[in-house]
Amino acid sequence: MQTVQVELAERSYPIHIGAGLLSDGDFLRDQIRSSQLLIVTNATVAPLYLDRVNNAFSDRQVSVFILPDGEQEKSLPRFGEIIDQLVAERFHRDATAVALGGGVVGDLTGFAAASYQRGIDFAQLPTTLLAQVDSSVGGKTAVNHPAAKNMIGAFHQPSVVIADIDTLATLADRELHAGLAEVIKYGLIMDAEFFHWLEDNVGALLERDPAALQYAIAVSCRDKAAVVAADERERGQRALLNLGHTFGHAIEALSGYGKILHGEAVAIGMALAAETSVATGRLPAEQLAPIRQLIESAGLPLQLPPLPPGDIVERMGLDKKVQQGRLRLVLLDAIGAAQLVDDVSAEQILEVVESYGGG
Amino acid sequence: MQTVQVELAERSYPIHIGAGLLSDGDFLRDQIRSSQLLIVTNATVAPLYLDRVNNAFSDRQVSVFILPDGEQEKSLPRFGEIIDQLVAERFHRDATAVALGGGVVGDLTGFAAASYQRGIDFAQLPTTLLAQVDSSVGGKTAVNHPAAKNMIGAFHQPSVVIADIDTLATLADRELHAGLAEVIKYGLIMDAEFFHWLEDNVGALLERDPAALQYAIAVSCRDKAAVVAADERERGQRALLNLGHTFGHAIEALSGYGKILHGEAVAIGMALAAETSVATGRLPAEQLAPIRQLIESAGLPLQLPPLPPGDIVERMGLDKKVQQGRLRLVLLDAIGAAQLVDDVSAEQILEVVESYGGG
Numbered sequence: 066m067q068t069v070q071v072e073l074a075e076r077s078y079p080i081h082i083g084a085g086l087l088s089d090g091d092f093l094r095d096q097i098r099s100s101q102l103l104i105v106t107n108a109t110v111a112p113l114y115l116d117r118v119n120n121a122f123s124d125r126q127v128s129v130f131i132l133p134d135g136e137q138e139k140s141l142p143r144f145g146e147i148i149d150q151l152v153a154e155r156f157h158r159d160a161t162a163v164a165l166g167g168g169v170v171g172d173l174t175g176f177a178a179a180s181y182q183r184g185i186d187f188a189q190l191p192t193t194l195l196a197q198v199d200s201s202v203g204g205k206t207a208v209n210h211p212a213a214k215n216m217i218g219a220f221h222q223p224s225v226v227i228a229d230i231d232t233l234a235t236l237a238d239r240e241l242h243a244g245l246a247e248v249i250k251y252g253l254i255m256d257a258e259f260f261h262w263l264e265d266n267v268g269a270l271l272e273r274d275p276a277a278l279q280y281a282i283a284v285s286c287r288d289k290a291a292v293v294a295a296d297e298r299e300r301g302q303r304a305l306l307n308l309g310h311t312f313g314h315a316i317e318a319l320s321g322y323g324k325i326l327h328g329e330a331v332a333i334g335m336a337l338a339a340e341t342s343v344a345t346g347r348l349p350a351e352q353l354a355p356i357r358q359l360i361e362s363a364g365l366p367l368q369l370p371p372l373p374p375g376d377i378v379e380r381m382g383l384d385k386k387v388q389q390g391r392l393r394l395v396l397l398d399a400i401g402a403a404q405l406v407d408d409v410s411a412e413q414i415l416e417v418v419e420s421y422g423g424g
Numbered sequence: 425m426q427t428v429q430v431e432l433a434e435r436s437y438p439i440h441i442g443a444g445l446l447s448d449g450d451f452l453r454d455q456i457r458s459s460q461l462l463i464v465t466n467a468t469v470a471p472l473y474l475d476r477v478n479n480a481f482s483d484r485q486v487s488v489f490i491l492p493d494g495e496q497e498k499s500l501p502r503f504g505e506i507i508d509q510l511v512a513e514r515f516h517r518d519a520t521a522v523a524l525g526g527g528v529v530g531d532l533t534g535f536a537a538a539s540y541q542r543g544i545d546f547a548q549l550p551t552t553l554l555a556q557v558d559s560s561v562g563g564k565t566a567v568n569h570p571a572a573k574n575m576i577g578a579f580h581q582p583s584v585v586i587a588d589i590d591t592l593a594t595l596a597d598r599e600l601h602a603g604l605a606e607v608i609k610y611g612l613i614m615d616a617e618f619f620h621w622l623e624d625n626v627g628a629l630l631e632r633d634p635a636a637l638q639y640a641i642a643v644s645c646r647d648k649a650a651v652v653a654a655d656e657r658e659r660g661q662r663a664l665l666n667l668g669h670t671f672g673h674a675i676e677a678l679s680g681y682g683k684i685l686h687g688e689a690v691a692i693g694m695a696l697a698a699e700t701s702v703a704t705g706r707l708p709a710e711q712l713a714p715i716r717q718l719i720e721s722a723g724l725p726l727q728l729p730p731l732p733p734g735d736i737v738e739r740m741g742l743d744k745k746v747q748q749g750r751l752r753l754v755l756l757d758a759i760g761a762a763q764l765v766d767d768v769s770a771e772q773i774l775e776v777v778e779s780y781g782g783g
Contacts, residue, residue, distance in 0.1 A: 141504055148500075152571045155741070180539075183566065183577045184657070207542065212511045218542045219578060298543070382514070 067283045071202065071290040073297060076222045080202060080286045082279055086229040087114055087190065090121035096225045097188050100125055101160035103151060105174040107132040110166040110192050113235060118165055118190065128154050132170065136327075139169045139208045141217060147177040161186040161224070167193035167240075168200035168327065172218070175206025179221030189223045192232040194244025194278075195328055198251075198285035201226050203293040203306075214314050220298055228286075230278050242364035243328025245270060246309075248281050249359055250335060251288040254305045257401025259284050264355065267362045305403045308395040309334030312418075315380035319372045332365035333421075341417045342396040345409055352400050367421075374418040378411050426642045430561065430649040432656060435581045439561060439645045441638055445588040446473055446549065449480035455584045456547050459484055460519035462510060464533040466491040469525040469551050472594060477524055477549065487513050491529065495686075498528045498567045500576060506536040520545040520583070526552035526599075527559035527686065531577070534565030538580030548582045551591040553603025553637075554687055557610075557644035560585050562652040562665075573673050579657055587645075589637050601723035602687025604629060605668075607640050608718055609694060610647040613664045616760025618643050623714065626721045664762045667754040668693030671777075674739035678731045691724035692780075700776045701755040704768055711759050726780075733777040737770050 066083030086092060102125055106115055111131050119127060130147055132138045151160070162185060164174035171189055178187035189201035207218025233241065245267070252260030262284075263270075269277035289306065296303040312334030317325060339356045342348035357367055369377075381392060392414075393407045425442030445451060461484055465474055470490050478486060489506055491497045510519070521544060523533035530548055537546035548560035566577025592600065604626070611619030621643075622629075628636035648665065655662040671693030676684060698715045701707035716726055728736075740751060751773075752766045 141500075141507075145500055148569060148576055152569050152575055176539075180576050180578060182575060183564065183579055205542065210507060210511050216511055216541060217507055217539050219539060220542055 067279060069283060069286040069290055071222070072294040073222060076204075078223055078225055080226040080228065080290070082197070082228045082230065082282050082286065084229065084231050084275060084279075086227050087232070088117055088229075090117075093118065093121040093227070094124075096227060097122075097161055097163065099159055099161035099186060101128075101156050102126070102163055103128045103130060103147070103156060103160065104163045104165055105130045105132065105147065105170055105177070106165040107134050107138070107167075107170055109134045110170070114165060114190075114192060114232065118163070126154075128156070132173070136169055136209070139173050141208050141210075143173060144177055144180075144208050147173070148181055151177070151181050156181070156185070158182045158185055161188055163188045163190060164201070165190045165192065167191065167196045171196050171201050172205070172207050172215070175204075175221055175223070176208055176218050179206050179219035184221065186224045187221060189226040191226065191228050193236055193240055194233055194282070195240070195247060197228040197230075197233075197282050198244060199247040199289065201228070202286050202289050204297065213318060226286075228282060230275055230282065233273060233278060238364065239326065239329075241271070241273070243326040243332075245363040246328035246332040246335070246360070246365055248285050249363060250306070250308050250331065251285050252359075253335065253339075253356065253397060253400060254308050254395070254403035255292070255401060256284070256288050257399070259288070260359070260400050264359055264362075267359065271364065301405075304393070304405045305395055308397070308403055309336075309338050311381050311392075311394055312337045312377070315377045316370065316372065319376055319380055320370055325370060329366055332360050332363075333367065333369055336360060336367045337417055337421060338395060339397055340421070341394070341409060341414060342398070344413060344417055345396065345406075347406075348397045348399065352397075356400065369418070369421045374415055377418050378415050381414070426638060428642060428645040428649055430581070431653040432581060435563075437582055437584055439585040439587065439649070441556070441587045441589065441641050441645065443588065443590050443634060443638075445586050446591070447476055447588075449476075452477065452480040452586070455586060456481070456520055456522065458518055458520035458545060460487075460515050461485070461522055462487045462489060462506070462513075462515060462519065463522045463524055464489045464491065464506065464529055464536070465524040466493050466497070466526075466529055468493045469529070473524060473549075473551060473591065477522070485513075487515070491525075491532070495528055495568070498532050500567050500569075502532060503536055503539075503567050506532070507540055510536070510540050515540070515544070517541045517544055520547055522547045522549060523560070524549045524551065526550065526555045530555055530560050531564070531566050531574070534563075534580055534582070535567055535577050538565050538578035543580065545583045546580060548585040550585065550587050552595055552599055553592055553641070554599070554606060556587040556589075556592075556641050557603060558606040558648065560587070561645050561648050563656065572677060581656075585645075587641060589634055589641065592632060592637055597723065598685065600630070600632070602685040602691075604722040605687035605691040605694070605719070605724055607644050608722060609665070609667050609690065610644050611718075612694065612698075612715065612756060612759060613667050613754070613762035614651070614760060615643070615647050616758070618647070619718070619759050623718055623721075626718065630723065660764075663752070663764050664754055667756070667762055668695075668697050670740050670751075670753055671696045671736070674736045675729065675731065678735055678739055679729055684729060688725055691719050691722075692726065692728055695719055695726045696776055696780060697754060698756055699780070700753070700768060700773060701757070703772060703776055704755065704765075707756045707758065711756075715759065728777070728780045733774055736777050737774050740773070
């Protein structure tokens with residue numbers, strides 16, 4: 066087991082990464098101390114892991130909320146149902162909400178934990194690669210609005226993150242690949258050494274080699290933790306974590322949530338951001354090929370789904386990263402170095418999107 | 425104008441208290457700088473003050489959301505409607521939500537501001553005494569759950585509070601009295617000198633003497649700000665601000681929200697807490713009479729509405745101040761000194777409630 070600490074003064078917390086963690090009742094009981102636990106999970110994860118987590122807490126008051134699978138569950142109505150259950154079962158302020166599942170479960174549970182009685186404790190037990198390297202770390206919680214992703218939420222740090230890499234053994238290939246998109250992102254925005262390690266080890270990751278997975282997850286969490294510690298509420302540097310996401314959110318929204326996976330949309334978005342970085346004279350042109358190569362090697366798409374390019378650009382205007390009416394975009398200066406820019410015109414973006422086969 | 429500063433490091437903010445502030449366009453524009461403003465108000469306040477605030481920002485993108493009047497509007501569905509409007513009008517992260525009204529408007533607007541895109545700026549323009557001395561200061565935001573008050577919310581500090589005492593001239597007597605309940609509370613829990621000032625000046629306050637009002641509001645805000653600065657998220661000392669509220673919330677909920685005003689319920693709750701403080705040997709018996717006397721002089725009720733005492737005690741168990749299954753209660757050691765206790769039995773509380781004419 067490796068542990069990465071997220072340093073946020075009185076809200077600091079550990080991320081434990083290793084094999085067999087969800088099967089270790091003593092460990093779980095030691096990490097989550099509340100007398101009342103609400104475990105939120107979904108229909109896919111529950112048959113696999115709910116019993117072992119539930120059994121670990123047979124001495125506590127445990128309530129379970131099982132969601133259907135899918136991004137559409139990350140909604141304000143579902144949020145309301147979780148609150149209803151917490152109220153009905155008289156959960157107190159010192160209860161803990163436990164998210165057992167992927168990013169949808171984590172984001173929804175986190176927002177419920179942030180809001181119930183203005184904030185109760187929250188433990189993340191991520192069971193997808195995407196959640197282990199990204200959504201369960203950093204305290205961003207949210208539900209989607211019908212018109213845009215993650216529009217309603219809170220910054221609410223978990224008290225602990227427990228990433229059991231055994232859960233990745235049962236993950237669908239497509240989900241594994243989607244998680245690698247965010248892993249590659251850390252290499253691109255801040256960690257050239259890790260990018261090159263990924264070039265050498267993407268095969269081992271696709272074969273689910275436990276040592277490779279544990280290393281990639283730990284480095285990803287360490288990189289993200291450093292960014293979050295420096296800028297918890299995304300006033301500056303943290304925005305770099307959104308590489309590919311402004312494009313990606315537009316692609317997801319226009320495709321209909323759930324049609325394309327978040328990581329797949331981010332992969333296309335990172336390729337578009339890299340292309341835009343070259344087109345605007347930031348990224349040396351010769352660095353584009355290895356970026357596209359790594360994304361492709363990780364089993365991820367580079368090609369846009371058939372969407373009108375103009376719609377994509379317009380949609381990007383609704384994204385949270387728009388400030389004072391100007392579109393802000395994360396672009397690359399090099400592999401391992403990103404910056405937030407606001408001087409790219411809609412026309413330039415449209416040109417890049419059109420060249421990527423939108424429409 | 426007097427200004428009280430709430431000291432919360434990077435979230436510090438001023439509370440400006442004075443006459444004519446809402447009519448001073450330059451002042452408002454200087455205090456609220458965003459290019460996009462959502463003004464939330466209600467049907468009672470809008471005809472009185474909306475135009476002057478709106479006019480002050482004719483150079484900005486201003487959207488208005490007008491609620492019907494009443495506590496029932498502090499709901500998750502209304503919260504969703506405000507978010508819908510922010511999304512529909514493409515409000516950005518650097519927008520400001522402006523609450524123009526009483527506690528209901530402030531709490532609802534604040535929770536929407538806390539949650540929209542995980543947090544936008546928030547300005548409080550309280551127009552009731554209750555909001556000026558209590559709900560607009562300290563960053564507690566929330567909506568009610570059908571089963572309990574303030575169950576869904578966030579700590580989200582305003583960027584500025586502007587309390588125009590001219591707005592109190594049009595306030596219904598009953599609302600003025602309800603606000604005085606929270607004013608008296610500060611005297612009771614932490615400020616004996618202010619308690620005695622109130623004993624001498626309650627008449628001037630009831631006559632809406634501007635100098636007396638401004639002084640009472642400023643002292644109340646100063647006292648509350650000191651508590652909030654020491655304990656923003658209510659881990660300890662801040663709970664003292666809940667004197668009378670555990671009783672009060674139960675009374676409000678059982679009466680049906682809106683039947684009895686929050687301040688009225690708190691007034692009865694403070695009398696019950698004082699009585700419980702005497703019954704458990706904390707408060708010297710001779711201090712009970714002046715407390716009851718001041719509450720009554722402020723036009724507030726001392727008598728419980730006809731509710732079964734057992735229901736009140738049971739209902740108190742759902743209150744947020746329950747920790748690990750034990751009922752925590754704010755009691756008085758003296759006028760001006762309170763503490764949080766958890767050793768009072770349900771039977772002792774029942775006895776006090778019964779003696780107060782419940783049932």
